[in-house]
Amino acid sequence: MLEPLVEAVISAIPNAVVIFSPNGTVLASNSKALELFGFDSLEDKSVDDLARTCTQEDGTPISSSTFVSPLANEPRKFMIHSKKTGKWILVCASPVGSQSVQLGKNNVGAITVYSEKTEIIKNLGKLNRELQQKTKYQLDVQDHLLEAIKIRDDFISMASHELKTPITSMKFQVEIVKRKHQSGQLTRPQLDKLFSTWGEQLERLNSLIDGMLDVAALSEGQVKSEACEMDLGEAIRSQVDRFYTEQISFIEKKEVTGFWDVRKIDQIVSNLLSNAIKYGHQKPIEVTLSHEGIWAIIEVTDHGEGIDPENFEKIFRRFERVQSGISVGGIGLGLYIVKQVVENNGGSISVKSKKGEGSTFTVKIPLHYENHSVN
Amino acid sequence: MKTILLIEDDLEIQHSLAELLKMENYQVIVASNGAIAKTLLLQGCTPDLILLDLLMPVMSGEEFLQDVEIRTKLELIPVVVLTAGLVRQLPKRLVRAIIPKPPNISEMLMTLGHILNG
Incomplete structure (x- = not known):
């Protein structure tokens, strides 16, 4: 039997309390200790029985001497986890040391006080996970x-x-x-040739700048569509004519009318055509127009360079130009612009190609696309 | 008459620069990329100077300067780089001058004259 005062004191303490003998026998405990560790009674139990049901903070087994250490002089605090109750417990183990303290007839080895920290640990875990998520997000950004x-x-x-x-x-x-002018050697044909070369060079500069502006506008989301009913074949034909070359033939399989922004159609067709010319080895280029259900289908086929299947995705990225043996100008924006414009108008673009045999780009766009205001 | 090997892939630049150099009384041999120039050099072409573009298909200017077989030839031939891009690490021992595109034409001609006659 415990002394009534001791019993009254340990019952009154709001924490769980277990008192051990120097060899680890439980001398006294309160009801909060039973609840915390999930025991019906701790009578005749030892520190080993308690230690077996717990792990250290990192999940490793805990030794009995952690609670009752004959060599310890100072009170120690550590966190444990009860496997029985799933609770996180802060232990404060105070050795009695060399002083002889008796409880009834027994010597006291250690007085251990426990407080539950499950909520805090859970919250810490949650905070930690949140922090990790935020850190990952920051790293991604x-x-x-x-x-x-x-x-x-x-x-x-x-x-x-x-x-x-x-x-x-x-x-x-x-x-x-x-x-030549200063030395009077400049001839009329030379001058004519120069004017036409300069015209072409200025055109090249201008289209480079247009490409850059198109991309800048696409990234800023500033491109507004102004759709109106139009004849798609007519729009394609006017782009084909702009290239002044017999190389391109246009086959209008079906007359296709729908609602589009004519500038968008021009962007799509002119970029696909200049690409076909660039990589087409001066061989014929075919443009066909047809429609299937709600879709208008434009196909541009060249018989030149061709593309490795592994590069099919790459060619639509910004500033990508797949390394090739021929020298071509441009900054790799054409297909990126086409893909963005096509997708922003509810359509899709795909490519079929065989290295050395040419490529076919197929654009599918809906005849009528509701979401015209997106970039 | 001094001979310049012009290695340049852009045909407009190649033609106009070759014509300009001829007006300056240089003999000009052109190659559209490093690989063609390499063949010429290995076949015994011995220019007095090489004018080299960097960004070219097949064999770029940088690859040209790193090629072992070409390097043995370059011991005797000064190289001048002509580039519109940023100049990264180039072997200083081989490259006598770097001229930006577009160049200041009189400065460019002076530099070439200086290297060829100096």
Whole structure:
């Protein structure tokens, strides 16, 4: 029997309390201790019985001497986890040490006081998970930004290279003409040829700048569609005519009318055609127009360079130009612009190609697309 | 008459620069990329100077400067790089000058004259 005072004191304490003898026998405990560790009674139990039901904070087994250490002088605090109740418990184990303290007839080894910290640990775990999620998000954002900066830097160097190239040849040509003019050697045919070359170079510069502006507008989401009913065949034909070449033939399988923004159609067709010309090895290019149900289908086929299947996805990315053996100008924006414009108008683009045999780009766009205001 | 090997893939630049150099009384040999120039050099072409573009298909200017077989030839031939891009690491020992595109034409001609006659 415990002394009534001791019993009254340990019952009155709001924490769980277990008193051990120096060899680890339970001398006294309160009801909160039973509840915390999930025992009906701790009578005749030892520290081993208690330790077996618990783990350390990291899940490893806990030794009995952690609770009752004959060598310890100082009170120690540590966290344990009860496997029986699933509770997290902060233990404060105070050794009685060399002083002889008796409870009834027995010597006291350690007085252990326990407080439950399950809520705090759970909240900590939750906070930790949230922090990890936020950190991951931040890292993703950082990667995204670094990627965006790299794309921008690549763009600037690519764009400046492409813009400087026609300027360089024009500068040489101006110097040549100046010299010939000064020495009276400039002939009429030479001058005519120069004017047409300069016209082409200026056109090249202008289309490079247009491409850059299109991309900038697409990224800023500023492109508004102004759709009206139109004849798609007519729009394609006017783009084909713009290229002034016998190389391109247009086959209108069916007359197709629908609601589109004519500028968008021009962007799609002109980019696909200039690509076909660039990589088409001067061989014939076929453009066909048909429709299936609600879809208008435009196909542009060349018989040139061709694309490796592994690059099918890559060619639609910004500033990508798949390395090829031929020298082509441009900054790799054409197909990116086409894909964005097609998708923003509810359509899709796909490519079929065989290396060395040419490529077919197929654009499917709905005859009538509701969401015209998106970029 | 000094001979310049012009390695440049853009045909407009190649033609106009070749014409301009001829007006300056240089003999000009052109190659549209590093690989064609390599063949010429290995066949015994010995220009007095190489004018080299960097961004070219098949064999770029950088690859040209790193090619072992070409490097043995370059011991005797000065190289001038002509580029519209950013100049990264180039072997300094081989490259005598870097001229930006578009160049200041009189400065460019002076640099070439200086290297060829100096």
